[in-house]
Amino acid sequence: MLSKEEVGQLLSRESVQKALYTALRNGGNFAEVFVEKKLSNSISLEEGRIERVKTGFDLGAGIRVVNGEGVSYVFTDDLAEEALLEAARLAGSAARNATHRTAVLDLRPHRNPSPHRISIRPETVAKAGKVELVMRADRAARAVDPQIKQVMVGYADSVQKVIIANSEGLWAEDERVHTRMAVTAVAARGEVIQTGYEAPGKHMGLELFDHFPPEEIGRTAGRRAVTMLNARPAPSGKMAVVISNGFGGAMFHEASGHGLEADFIQKGSSVFAGRIGEQVASPLVTAIDDGTLVNEWGSFVVDDEGAPAQRTVLIENGVLKSYMYDRKAAVKDKRPSTGNGRRESYQDLPLPRMTNTFIAPGESTPEEIIAATPDGLFAKVLSGGEVNPATGDFVFVVSEGYLIKDGKITEPVRGATLIGNGPESLQKIDMVGNDLVFSAGMCGKGGQSIPVSVGQPTLRMAELTVGGTQRE
Amino acid sequence: MSARLDLKAMLDAAQEAGAEEAEVFFQDSENTTIKVYHGQVDSLVTAKAKGVGIRTFRNHQVGYAYTSDFSRESIRAVIQASVENAGVGTPDEFQGLPVTMGNYPHPPLFNETLAETPVEEKIELALRMEKVALEYSDKVRSVDEVEYADQIGNVTLMNSRGLEGSYKRGTCYASVFVLAQEGDDVQTGYSFTYGRSLQELKPVDAARDAAANAVTLLGARQARGQEAPVVFRPEVGAMLMAIFAEALTADAVQKGRSLFAGKLGQMVASDQVSIIDDGLMPDGLATAPFDGEGVPSRRTELIENGKLLSFMYDSYTARKGKAKSTGNASRSSYRSTPVPAPNNFFMVPGGVKVEELIGGVKSGFYVMEVSGLGSGGANPISGDFSVGATGRWIRDGRFAEPVREVTIAGNLLNMLGDVDAVADDLKFVPMMGAFGSPTFRVRKMAISGA
Known part of the structure; x- marks a missing residue:
């Protein structure tokens, strides 16, 4: 204070x-x-x-x-x-x-x-x-x-x-x-x-x-x-992808989080518009935005419009519950702000933005998830990604990846890109781990960059397109 | 508003506080940003902003501090902080102010009419863009955003060796983002226009272009995974230029984090490829009489017909590399210290028409958008390259079906080596700097999809 x-x-x-x-x-x-x-x-x-x-x-x-x-x-x-x-x-x-x-x-x-x-x-x-x-x-x-x-x-x-x-x-x-x-x-x-x-x-x-x-x-x-x-070029094609905890949460942030910001919703430029109450993800998925987490990178006491930080359940057991609102979007929908009005500095208008956004932990241990995957890619570290909220299409770059063979992590691979569609990939999550971790990042929107954290336990997508550099 | 700062007094105060040499960078600007939506002004932002940054040197150490607050206490604090910061830097014999100065060229940077244009006219322009985009096709569902922005700024640079330079620059731009829909399928399209006055803008062309981009992509599907020729349109080519520019700075090369390190004088691309950095290009967004530390701007041939001729230097990397500064000490604002970075950076256009270039492809991919480039998809150190792409398939020299959700991958150097045609349609993209590219074709790349 x-x-x-x-x-x-x-x-x-x-x-x-x-x-x-x-x-x-x-x-x-x-x-x-x-x-x-x-x-x-x-x-x-x-x-x-x-x-x-x-x-x-x-x-x-x-x-x-x-x-x-x-x-x-x-x-x-x-x-x-x-x-x-x-x-x-x-x-x-x-x-x-x-x-x-x-x-x-x-x-x-x-x-x-x-x-x-x-x-x-x-x-x-x-x-x-x-x-x-x-x-x-x-x-x-x-x-x-x-x-x-x-x-x-x-x-x-x-x-x-x-x-x-x-x-x-x-x-x-x-x-x-x-x-x-x-x-x-x-x-x-x-x-x-x-x-x-x-x-x-x-x-x-x-x-x-x-x-x-x-x-x-x-x-x-x-x-x-x-x-x-020691990594060799990553293979290409559709395969099971296990995404590690921590910064792996950037995937939800990009692929779905932005599409849940109320300004995109109100302009109809989000694939999640008009879908409150619908099953938009696998029942294993509960996603939360929480600006109150103690000392977390994306936390604050009040947002940049003076609204108290809050915990907002976005998706509960796969059902879409809420969008993220700033004041402007909240007034339009005749409801209170969710404390997501943020701006980079006094030079900027506030926009609906994420705070600390994460997928809640599930039941499986990370070892169980790997062991249950006969063949696929283990994305240990993602370096970042982008999404088009209107179409939900996203791309992610895996900076540290490994092949999974017969339920075991084997050799490292480089140059792997994950590509898919937000809502489609949320449906394909078939295992969620119990090892939630948060990771700090900077999020850009409308030319404004703000601190956000992303979180996720280890999880598996049954199938995702991997674009590697390996030449046949 | 605040009284004008005495920059000379700041230099003196810095030297009194212990700096051997000092440099001040002053900037002020007037900005207008307008967004329209559904035929109405959605937001109008106006501002006058200013700031000053001070770089100090002592014992071959360098420090920096800036402030937007010109109160006497703040100015004193910022000088103090800069000198203090110099005290903890590592001594480096190549640090210091530039030696070449003065004799600045006078490129045209400011058109008086921009300052005189009333805000109503700017709003009108943005509204027209929205209308034109909506009327382009009944498949255009909505115009998600139209933004008009302009900036008129003054820069003054002074240092303790007696340098003094200043310039005034004005730019305006307008961009439009369109949503097209057919059944459940939604696609987006983006375009822009920029210039030194509203008269130079082409709002109608930009609006139609954005709408056409979105409508063209409707019905797009994944292509089959394969190796095929890939054609990059200028907007995408320009984004790739930003990656190559990073690897062509002397800083990246000297520190061994460039794929061009150790390759000076060698062929690094096919003979179709020439790349230039030009700080004096008349219409260039990054054009200025001098760079961020007062070295006169110039034009530098970096790659000529595939051969690597030079890197981009500021005075520090020039001293270190026994070369001359190429006027590439760049400063995005008073908040930044000068760092080696491109001015107006572009691939030189070739002699072929785009139609001919496309006509020569039996089966290949025309890339209209890429994603993931800025978030690790292209590594300027290792050269690894893998990005998401959207565009159209080319069949027997003609555009065929739209394509989405595929990746194109390869190695950046191999890609430059495989450029087999460059068109004559150079275009600059005013995002993250000033990068330009013509349409160009790469013989073969890995495409992964269905």
């Missing part, structure tokens, strides 16, 4: 109240002021050298005026009262022809207690200490094998303070603290070059490294690169 002095430094409540009046002076249904102050630090290493050390100070406010279906948004990086009022006038001028007039309610500051304990705040740790963490990850990755030729380490922390106030009397504050380290290792043998990657991140301070020591992050990346040196 912001201290009283800090709020005072950002903006006084009187200025914000004035800005809201000004924004609605021409009419309109709703006005909102979003204020952000962010301090960020990043360090990058390559070739054993600290290359870039960067500090950023971001400060600004965005004013949104809603008039019927139309939205006008003006942002400014000048928080002086006159600049804020000028932005409010500009945002409100678009509502010239408004028929609707709305009274601005008095702001009622509300403190939502934060469950996210931050033990080692990033701003209390000296730069040299952070540099040392980066060096430790580098050394550990290099020590894995002499075939490791290059290591890149990125470290980033940020403290983002936000205030959201609106014409309905809301005054909410939040502070999001993010810390993350990413290691990429490059291994080479002759002409073959392979990379390995590991990048944990949490809504916490530098205690992150108590859970994920830099050495462990470095070693994991190093091992992955070396393993893949």
Whole structure:
């Protein structure tokens, strides 16, 4: 939470109240002021050298005026009262022809207690200490094998303070603290070059490294690169695919999660539109978006519209239960927001976005799933993917994969791409493991990048198209 | 608004705080973004933004900090942070400010009419695009999004060696995303147009193009897995150029993470392939008089008829590689330190018409969209390449049935070596930079599908 002095430094409540009046002076249904102050630090290493050390100070406010279906948004990086009022006038001028007039309610500051304990705040740790963490990850990755030729380490922390106030009397504050380290290792043998990657991140301070020591992050990346040196090109065709826990959840995120965001639904540009109550997935699948998970990468106390974070069951035993809403989509459907209104910064309009999205654990152990698969692909690590929400078609790249033969994991394969259709592949999930793990990522939509986490236990798709590079 | 910053005073303050050399990068911009939907303005975003970044050097170490807050305390804090950051960087003899400066060219970057265009005209343009796309065919179910955006920005760069440069640049673009439907089958199409003023935009062509892309793909099915010739249209070719550009930066090469490392002077592609980076191209979105550290912009031949001639250098990689900077120190905004990256980067068009290029294919795949390229589908280090693709099958030199849910795979270097025809239809794509490509054909690639 912001201290009283800090709020005072950002903006006084009187200025914000004035800005809201000004924004609605021409009419309109709703006005909102979003204020952000962010301090960020990043360090990058390559070739054993600290290359870039960067500090950023971001400060600004965005004013949104809603008039019927139309939205006008003006942002400014000048928080002086006159600049804020000028932005409010500009945002409100678009509502010239408004028929609707709305009274601005008095702001009622509300403190939502934060469950996210931050033990080692990033701003209390000296730069040299952070540099040392980066060096430790580098050394550990290099020590894995002499075939490791290059290591890149990125470290980033940020403290983002936000205030959201609106014409309905809301005054909410939040502070999001993010810390993350990413290691990429490059291994080479002759002409073959392979990379390995590991990048944990949490809504916490530098205690992150108590859970994920830099050495462990470095070693994991190093091992992955070396393993893949022995990989042969992946085969092509339709086969059973077992997706490992953790970042495997990116598959649900892309293949189905985006299609459950209410803006896509309301435009009819999602394959899940109009299907609430229908069986859209195998009965083994329960999928949840939960912004309340303690210290998780995609968590917050209130979203970027001031709505409290919440847990939303999207799919329960295969039946579609809910979409994810921001304020705009919620008003349209005459229901409350699900706390999924998020934005990258004060320069952006909020959109319905995921938080921590995962498939709930099932009954099988990962060993049972592999043993029950006579022939197929084990996708241990996915490097990312894309989806077209309108068609549900997705593509995923497997950065670490293995062939499964007679119920056993055998040789590694590289260059495998998974391709399929969201709803179709959800129906094909026939085994779900009990080993749910979360993994941090950055999610892009409408040009805005925000932290989200994905989660999944080990699971199996009975059949999926694998596009490999193996030439017959 | 805030009083104008004294950049010279910032340089002095940085030197007082312990920096041996310093550089400030100031940027301000005015932006408008309009989205329309169902004949109405869905959102209108306007803003004036500004920021300053300061790079400091001491003992061959470098540090960076930026701020959008120009209060006296913030400016002091940002200078302090930059100098402090330089203190923890690893000393590197090649770090430092560039030595070549001044004598900047003056490419045309700004058209006064953009600043004078009222917002109503911009809204009108976006609404027209929506209407044209909807009326293209009764198979067009909806226009998911039309976006118009423009930006007018000023950049000023100053350093403690006396460099001072500035320019003003204006660009606008409009894009449209269309949904087509036939029975249960839904397909999407996208297109865009860009320029320095609204008069240069081609909204009607873009709207028709997006609608045609979506309608053409209706009824698409998986193709049979096979090896076949693959034709990339310019929009997809441009995305591939972004991958090759990454591998052609001196930074990637010097650090051994480029598939072109150690291949200077060698044939790395078929003789049909030439690739150029041009920082001065008149209509280029990335055109500027100088790069992100003040080196004059220029045109650099990277690959000529298949032979690798040069990489893209900033002053750091140039010093390290005993070469000259090619003016490729790129900065996406005041938030970024300069890094070697392309300006306007493109494959040089060939002499063949697209129809002839397609006409020469007995059975092959015309790729209209790829997915997964940016998320690991193409590895600029190992050259592994495997992406999802949508498009049309080519049979006996003519377009036949639409194809979806297949992957195309191979190795990036083999792919360049197998380019056997390049058309004359160079087109730039204003996404993630300024990459351009003509339609080109690869002799043979692995396609996996049904």
